[in-house]
Amino acid sequence: MRRVLLVSNRLPVTITGDASPSLTWSAGGLATGLRRVHANSNGLWIGWAGQHGPPDADVNAQLAAMRLVPVSLTREDVEAYYESFSNGVLWPLLHYLMDRIPASAHDWDSYHRVNQLFADAVLAHLQPDDVVWVHDYQLMLVPEMIRRRAPHARIGFFLHVPFPAPEVFSTLPWRDEMLLGLLGADVVGFHTLGYLRNFAQTLQKVLGMEVDMDRALHGGRSVHLGAFPIGVEAEEFEALARHPDVRARASGMLEGSSTECIILGVDRLDYTKGIPRRLMAIDRLLERNTSLHGRVRMIQVAVPSREKVPAYEDFHRQVNELVGRINSRHGTASWVPVHYLYRSVSREELVAMYVAADIMLVTPLRDGMNLVAKEYVASRTNDDGVLILSEFAGAAEELGEAVLVNPYDVAGVAGAIQRALDMSSDERVRRMRALRDRVRRFDIHHWASSFLAALDDALEVPSPDVVGTVSAAQLLDVVTPAGVAPAPVTLLLDYDGTLVPHVSRPELATPDPELRAVLQSLASAPGIRVAVVSGRRSDDLARWFSELPIGLHAEHGFTSRATDGTWQAALASADLTWIPRVATMMEEFTARVPGSIVERKGASVAWHWRGVDPGFGATRARELQQHLSVVLSNAPVQVLRGDRVVEVRVHGVSKALVARPVAAACAPGERIVALGNDFTDEDMFKALPPEAITVRVGPGETCARYRLASVREVRRFLALLVRRHAATTATHELEVAPR
Ligand code: ADQ
Numbered sequence: 001m002r003r004v005l006l007v008s009n010r011l012p013v014t015i016t017g018d019a020s021p022s023l024t025w026s027a028g029g030l031a032t033g034l035r036r037v038h039a040n041s042n043g044l045w046i047g048w049a050g051q052h053g054p055p056d057a058d059v060n061a062q063l064a065a066m067r068l069v070p071v072s073l074t075r076e077d078v079e080a081y082y083e084s085f086s087n088g089v090l091w092p093l094l095h096y097l098m099d100r101i102p103a104s105a106h107d108w109d110s111y112h113r114v115n116q117l118f119a120d121a122v123l124a125h126l127q128p129d130d131v132v133w134v135h136d137y138q139l140m141l142v143p144e145m146i147r148r149r150a151p152h153a154r155i156g157f158f159l160h161v162p163f164p165a166p167e168v169f170s171t172l173p174w175r176d177e178m179l180l181g182l183l184g185a186d187v188v189g190f191h192t193l194g195y196l197r198n199f200a201q202t203l204q205k206v207l208g209m210e211v212d213m214d215r216a217l218h219g220g221r222s223v224h225l226g227a228f229p230i231g232v233e234a235e236e237f238e239a240l241a242r243h244p245d246v247r248a249r250a251s252g253m254l255e256g257s258s259t260e261c262i263i264l265g266v267d268r269l270d271y272t273k274g275i276p277r278r279l280m281a282i283d284r285l286l287e288r289n290t291s292l293h294g295r296v297r298m299i300q301v302a303v304p305s306r307e308k309v310p311a312y313e314d315f316h317r318q319v320n321e322l323v324g325r326i327n328s329r330h331g332t333a334s335w336v337p338v339h340y341l342y343r344s345v346s347r348e349e350l351v352a353m354y355v356a357a358d359i360m361l362v363t364p365l366r367d368g369m370n371l372v373a374k375e376y377v378a379s380r381t382n383d384d385g386v387l388i389l390s391e392f393a394g395a396a397e398e399l400g401e402a403v404l405v406n407p408y409d410v411a412g413v414a415g416a417i418q419r420a421l422d423m424s425s426d427e428r429v430r431r432m433r434a435l436r437d438r439v440r441r442f443d444i445h446h447w448a449s450s451f452l453a454a455l456d457d458a459l460e461v462p463s464p465d466v467v468g469t470v471s472a473a474q475l476l477d478v479v480t481p482a483g484v485a486p487a488p489v490t491l492l493l494d495y496d497g498t499l500v501p502h503v504s505r506p507e508l509a510t511p512d513p514e515l516r517a518v519l520q521s522l523a524s525a526p527g528i529r530v531a532v533v534s535g536r537r538s539d540d541l542a543r544w545f546s547e548l549p550i551g552l553h554a555e556h557g558f559t560s561r562a563t564d565g566t567w568q569a570a571l572a573s574a575d576l577t578w579i580p581r582v583a584t585m586m587e588e589f590t591a592r593v594p595g596s597i598v599e600r601k602g603a604s605v606a607w608h609w610r611g612v613d614p615g616f617g618a619t620r621a622r623e624l625q626q627h628l629s630v631v632l633s634n635a636p637v638q639v640l641r642g643d644r645v646v647e648v649r650v651h652g653v654s655k656a657l658v659a660r661p662v663a664a665a666c667a668p669g670e671r672i673v674a675l676g677n678d679f680t681d682e683d684m685f686k687a688l689p690p691e692a693i694t695v696r697v698g699p700g701e702t703c704a705r706y707r708l709a710s711v712r713e714v715r716r717f718l719a720l721l722v723r724r725h726a727a728t729t730a731t732h733e734l735e736v737a738p739r
Contacts, residue, residue, distance in 0.1 A: 002154075004043040004452070006034055007122055007142060008135040009082065011047040011068050015059060023062045027347060029232050029371050030160075033444030037133075037452070038067065046121050048073050071121050073114065079308075080110035086138040087309050089172075094137055094161045095272045095366040096168055100311050108174055112141060115181070119145030126150055131455055134185070136160045141177065144184030156455040157185040158228065161368040162394065163195040166202040175206050183218040186458045189228045189451050191369045191394035196227050204622055208614025210643070215701065222701050224458040228451045229398055230369050231443040237378035238440075240351040249352035258335065259297045261421065264357035266350065266372045267364075269302035269342065271315045274363040274390060274407040279322045279338065281363075281413035286330045286337060289418065293330060296421070298338045298361075299353060301345055316342075354379035359386045359420045362393060363407040369394040373402070377439045383432045386420035388413070398438060401431040469707040472716035478706070479673055479693055480724050487669045488527040489721070490662060492684060494655075494676035495534035495541075497643065498697045501711050504611035506536075506599060511544050518718050523549045525725045533557065533658045535647070535680055537601045538567045556680050557657035558603040558650065569603070570657045574650045578635045579605055582628065582648050593620050604649030621646050643678050655680055656687035663688050674704075675714060 012031035013023045025035065038045050046069040049055055054072040055063065063070055073081070085107040092100035119142045122132055126146070132155045134142045143155045169175060179202065182188050190196045200211040209216055216223045240246050253262065263282070267273035282298050302319065306312045323340040330337045345353075354360070360376040370393040377387060377399070389395060389402035396404055405416045470478070480486045493499055500509045511519075522530050531551030534541060538554035542561070545552055552561040558574075559567045579600070586598045586607040595611035607624060609617035625646050628639045636651045659674065666672060674684050677697040685694040685704050696702035697714055708714055 001041045003127065003130045004037050004041040005122060005125060005130050005132045006038055006043065006045040006135070007118060007132060007139060008047045009138040011045060011049050011070065013049065013066070013068060015050060021059050023059070023066065029375070029444060032233055033448055036445060037448050043067065044069050044125055046118065047071060052078065069121055069125060071117055077110060077114050080107040081114035082138065083306070083309050085111040087306050090137045093168065093172055094164055096164055097272065097365070098168065098171065100271065115139055115141035116145055118142050122146050123149055126153060130154070131156065131452065133158070141181035144181045147184035154455060155185045156187045156189065156451060157182055158189040158451060159195070162366055163190055163199045165198050166205045169202045170206050179203060179207055183216065183223050185223060187224045187226060187451070187455045189226050191227065191229050192397045193227045194397065196225050200225060204618040205615060208618045210618070217700055224454060226454050228447055229394065229442065230371070230447045231439065232371050232374040232378055234378040234440045234443040237351060237375055238381055240348065241355050241379040241381045246348055246352045246355060249349065250355035253352070253356045258294045261296045261358045262356050263296060263298045263359045263361055263417065264353055265298065265300040265361045266353065267302055268305040269312070269316060269319065270305055271311060272364055272366050274365045275300065275302065275319050276322055277407055277410050278361055278363045278413065279326060280410045281417065282338065283326045283329070284410060284414040285417050288414070294332070294335045299341070300338060301341045301353065303344045304342060351379050357385065359388060359417060361388050363388065363390045363405060363413060364393050365407055367393040373399060374439045377432070377435045380432055380436060383429045383436065384425065385432055386423060386428055387435065388416050388420060399435055401434045467706050469709060472708065472713045472720055475695065475706060475708065475717050476720045476724060479671055480721065482724065486527055486725050487671050488529070488667065489671045489673060490529045490666065491522065491531065492659065492662065492672065492674040493530065493532050494681050495532055495536060497677035498675050498711065498714055502610065505597065506608060514715065518715060518722065519545070519548055519550065521722045522718060525722050527725055528721070531658065531662065533655050533684060553658045555601050555603055556649065556653055557655050558653045560658065571650060571652060574603060575636050576603060576650065578632065578637060582632070585628070585631070586624070589620060589624050593617065603653060604647055606645050606647040608645050610644040617644065642680065655684035659684045659687035663692065
């Protein structure tokens with residue numbers, strides 16, 4: 001296992017005692033989960049130790065012994081970076097609660113500066129084989145800050161909170177910097193597919209980036225986006241729940257009272273957790289169903305949290321008042337409906353409550369995952385109990401057997417509690433068993449190892465036959481080595497982006513004299529056969545190249561020029577009746593998107609948006625693609641998204657239609673060299689035999705073995721090839737295959 005450098009806002013330690021400080025590991029679920037990674041990889045953990053200013057020598061020595069690296073923060077840093085920006089701005093934004101963001105306090109500069117302190121600390125310890133794993137919203141700029149100074153570092157980022165819809169995230173004035181910060185990573189992980197989708201859409205909308213399912217291309221690198229739902233230490237919760245002391249504590253909670261049913265809530269005291277509405281639901285239930293008086297009891301545990309952030313102070317007061325109101329309204333001398341504990345509780349006490357609780361209420365307004373829900377499930381060793389879970393917690397994507405509620409709907413939550421009270425024991429057990437199975441299987445260790453495995457995969461060294469970027473001269477030596485008799489060569493050449501640079505309007509990309517000259521000399525060079533395989537229309541190719549003795553394949557191989565000069569379709573019976581409808585739809589889009597154009601071809605229609613503002617164009621392209629996929633779901637077509645183009649073409653057409661017969665007709669020893677720059681060329685590369693020399697032009701993911709940097713390099717390569725063939729045929733007998 002490689003050494004893992006964990007980076008999080010807080011180090012997992014508590015420092016106690018001023019005169020002779022002592023350090024103890026924190027007990028939280030996440031801290032324990034990551035500690036295993038820290039221990040097994042013999043790695044470092046970098047973060048703030050919780051004190052203001054640099055730790056003293058004694059603390060430093062203890063931290064070093066635990067392989068913990070402190071980032072020193074002043075009181076002002078903590079107030080500005082942590083309390084004001086991270087918790088005052090980012091936290092409410094990421095949880096869709098924008099009205100909690102104070103209009104005045106922003107402290108972006110401090111956030112930026114402190115992120116740089118963290119990145120510097122990583123860079124000071126980074127060794128070549130290390131893996132860096134950065135955690136959470138306080139450190140979103142760190143991946144890019146590391147990448148800038150260590151371009152080959154292996155960096156993962158995991159976000160523990162939700163990633164909101166693009167409409168919400170894009171209100172952040174520093175949205176571009178934040179997104180670019182994350183894109184410094186090789187893997188960006190979220191709890192759910194929903195958050196991943198939001199992030200991908202935000203990249204498209206804000207940065208105008210192309211995102212292919214789970215990959216974003218950025219700066220010539222591929223950034224993998226993944227969903228890694230976090231779990232809990234299920235085994236440990238189960239063991240504690242079976243422990244006699246814990247069980248005794250749990251039964252003690254019912255003793256001496258008339259309570260038949262305990263309803264439990266456990267949260268940090270945070271306005272995202274939905275505590276007031278949950279209490280209002282209890283209030284409503286007790287008001288509507290007085291037969292429950294004296295028989296049910298709610299225990300609400302709230303861990304004090306972020307007490308220095310103004311929004312939390314007011315909130316604390318609000319919850320206190322609500323509890324008081326409910327208790328005075330419904331309580332009696334012998335029965336208190338809501339027990340409110342505003343403090344942290346020990347692990348044992350917490351599990352005892354999980355064991356005692358018949359109903360667990362987890363009703364956050366938004367929550368990245370919510371570990372409490374999973375801890376409750378893990379602790380239910382008798383397979384009984386009902387989990388009521390907010391549909392806006394990440395956990396709801398996994399825990400479908402819970403009773404799901406809309407936490408904003410007070411009456412709905414009250415109804416769900418009533419339903420849980422009435423649920424048959426069979427149904428409770430059936431649901432809880434399914435939940436427990438899942439929570440046990442996908443525990444916190446599974447989470448950590450699957451994230452690290454994804455980071456490993458994302459960085460996998462290319463297989464030995466993938467060579468990577470080469471110069472024109474190096475490619476020439478692969479195709480036709482100097483000093484030996486040249487083997488015959490068949491060239492399959494894409495046009496736009498390969499032979500000519502992309503321009504804003506396709507009709508402007510006409511072949512220039514230099515290109516004509518090089519194609520002419522290739523066509524007449526001994527032992528070289530040339531075919532242009534383009535997505536263009538046949539009349540474009542005919543107009544430009546009709547006089548050249550080369551193969552011409554238009555519309556990704558749908559039509560090809562035959563030896564008699566006529567054009568023939570590869571799929572003669574293709575249904576083309578959808579074309580006018582699609583063209584009309586695209587023209588409607590064009591009317592609303594200035595700079596975009598529709599290109600009609602024989603068997604396809606394309607909507608180009610190269611001339612459109614990137615963010616706007618990408619959003620419209622996505623809309624168009626979604627719209628077309630729905631409208632055309634039964635038509636025999638494919639909807640494709642290319643480089644600034646959305647194209648609909650007849651199903652079954654691809655450049656493989658050209659590549660396959662060319663490969664089949666090759667003589668032994670003949671070299672096939674295919675060059676292309678976008679996803680339509682990947683079809684061609686894949687259809688060729690492994691010995692073919694496949695070349696991707698420019699950046700982007702590819703299955704090609706070689707890469708040339710630019711159109712310029714392609715032209716240089718072609719010119720060198722002509723020269724070498726002309727020179728070597730003078731001294732060697734050319735083994736040209738009959739054609
Ligand atoms: P949190 O917002 O802190 O975490 P949560 O996932 O519920 O929320 O974790 C809380 C942890 O604190 C649990 O392990 C729980 O046992 C513990 N805890 C709660 N009340 C306690 C008490 N009174 N005493 C002691 N311990 C208590 C953030 C995100 C979540 C995400 C996690 C992990 O907001 O959505 O699930 O990170 O990624």
